[in-house]
Amino acid sequence: MIAHAGGDALPVVEHPHLLKNYNRAPITIVRGEGVWLIDDRGERYLDLVAGIAVCALGHAHPAIVGAIAAQASTLVHCSNLYFHEPAGELANKIAALTGFDRVFFCNSGTEANEAAIKLARKRAFRLGQTERNVILACRNSFHGRTFGALAATDNPKYQEGFGPLPGGFAFTPLNEIAALEAAIDEKTAAFIVEPVQGESGVIPATREFLEAARGITAERGALLIFDEIQTGMGRMGTLFAFQHFGVGPDAVTVAKALANGLPIGALLVTEEASVALQPGDHGTTFGGSPVPCAAALAHLNLRDRMDLDAHVKEMSALLFAELGSIADEYPERFEKPRGIGLLVGLPVKPPHETKPIVAAALHEHLLVNGAGHNTLRFAPPLIIGENELREGMRRLRRAIAAA
Ligand SMILES: Cc1ncc(COP(=O)(O)O)c(C=O)c1O
Secondary structure, X not given: OEEEOOOOOOOEEEOOOOOOOOOEOXXXXXXXXXXXXXXXXXXXXXXXXXXXXXXXXXXXXXXXXXXXXXHHOOOOOOOOOOOOHHHHHHHHHHHHHHOOOEEEEEOOHHXXXXXXXXXXXXXXXXXXXXXXXXXXXEOOOOOOOOHHHHHOOOOHHHHOOOOOOOOOEEEEOOOOHHHHHHHOOOOEEEEEEOOEEOOOOOEEXXXXXXXXXXXXXXXXXXXXXXXXXXXXXXXXXXXXXXXXXXXXXXXXXXXXXXXXXXXXXXXXXXHHHHOOOOOOOOOOOOOOOHHHHHHHHHHHHHHHOOOHHHHHHHHHHHHHHHHHHHHHHOOOOEOOOEEEOOEEEEEEOOOOOHHHHHHHHHHOOEEOEEEOOOEEEEOOOOOOOHHHHHHHHHHHHHHHHHX
């Protein structure tokens, strides 16, 4: 690998054969333990990124490792032409925990959203409403990088040069109820919304907005889809954000933390909405493979035995307090932190930027990342302890002072 100082403050590393589509930091990670990542020189990094909200129970959790190993030595792959136990058991568990009737498994977040988009359109088609094909999303949304999800992503940075994108996508501002009222009509197949916009800088939806979305979509015959790829699996201090907000969508998309690090995505739907997709309408070779399903099941079973939601709320209060006092100390550099649970953003005031802080944090062996709208994002493993979080904040303060 060739390390070089890029134009940015954070030096990037190039590899001779990997595609250059990522700006990777100049470290090579070889191992993970709880909230720590360890590099090839044995240096330990406190991980407040967690794979971007993936490793909820931390790295190399022994019970999940055990479930993966046991499943890998029994059955690694089974075509979706047949049933296998891990997918069936996981679907039962998800249904019991969420109240959704049916689950479709895939391999990633963007695929879960593709499935949701296809289901919404096919549902309208089956109802004979062929004009109802518009997917309404929010301004500044992020739903993934494949074409359907990308078309629902309101960010020119991700879309530029990839056109033509599929048509039939529209956007409405987050948290503006009157605009939502005007935007949803007889052509709207679904409204898809992130309960907290993660990529665009940790911007929470309001309860009023989500409640209004529930009412308006139901009244006008459109589906309400929550993209919980970043907010799901305990990050809000509830299993899903829809439970935090007390608003019941027709469908929820999940990925990231579901299997605590193995690739899996899921679309959760009500029985009524689920009938849109019939045999042959949609599918995937690897979706819902036995090993990721076993890992996800182990994750959910472990959660049952932990008081994780209370812990997340406690650590969230501490993180908000710490970041709030940093914002008070540096009023010219930061706004007040925002977010819910352990998905928290610290907005940086221009002309200051996140990049020098992320680079200085790396120097302090602290991993944080920059999200949209010039925001430092904190999405630590949910199992982070008080001492680890306080240590992270000490390192962050040093990084801010140095940046
Ligand atoms: C809200 C949201 N939706 C979709 C995605 C895409 O997920 P994936 O990267 O697994 O395709 C992400 C990833 O960051 C996300 O945060």
